[in-house]
Amino acid sequence: MAGLSGVEQIRSVSLFGLSYVGVYFKDGVDIYFARRLVGEKLQEAKERLPQGYGEPALGPNSSGLGQVFWYTIESADQKLSAMDLRTLHDWSVRLMLRTAPGVDDVTTWGGQEKQYQVLIHPQKLIKYGLSFKSVMEALAANNRQVGGQYVNLGREQYLVRGLGLVANTTDIGNIVVAAREGVPIHVREVAEVKKSAAVRFGAVTRDGKEVTLGIALSRINENAKDVVDAVKQKLRLAQQALPAGVTLNPVTTAPISSTRRSRPPRRR
DSSP, rough: OOOOOOEEEEEEEEETEEEEEEEEOTTTTHHHHHHHHHHHHHHHHHHHTTTOOOOOOOOOOOOOOOOOEEEEEESSSOOHHHHHHHHHHHIIIHHHHTTSSSSEEEEESSSOOEEEEEEEEEEHHHHTOOOOHHEEEEHTTSSEEEEEEEETTTTTEEEEEEOOOSSSSHHTOEEEEEEEEEEEGGGGTTTEEEEEEEOOOOOEEEEEEOOOOEEEEEEETOOHHHHHHHHHHHHHHHHHHHTTTEEEOOOSSSSSSESSOOOOOOOO
């Protein structure tokens, strides 16, 4: 990032599982021009990073004061777990609110992020003569979509594609890792596959109960009131798509408490 036009200073912070780099430009530099310059350099940086260390990505186009709307997703009858509420927010509510004019991103705090975990047994790998790498490669190769060009039928043309995305633990367990004398060796035979929560770095509570908190981030140079009004409209639509008993509750005062072991600084 050094040497970019208009750069005033560069700072970095390293945390467990996160490396944050803040590039500070002079006040007169247009934000979109600055983001384009950084985005071009990120493409070069991706090629230099070793595999397995993740890929650098730009943070949301929002300032430290961009958190214009807070809300919680809660279950009135307590039938849904913290993982269920987090999943509903990440894959339903969040996607709808991101379409509101002026919103750059919607972040999630609290809850339990759902993961499908494959716990490999080393002894079983030795038994079948396999390696950790072979299992990981099999998982990646069997969880993707591929194209198959097209087929012409009369005057119509049909696109062909292969859908190979896994949907549950059974699909993951049925993935073939290798074969011995014509007999397939599945993932379930060398590992335990289960649905579990990701490692937690904190929690959010409201009135003593754990909740999932959503924060709408306003894009820089947007009118905060207009963005809030747009988010509220989308919030009403999102409420209609949720199961019975699940509610979206705006946070108008400060009844929220949050605890985190390490809160990453805001990315720029």
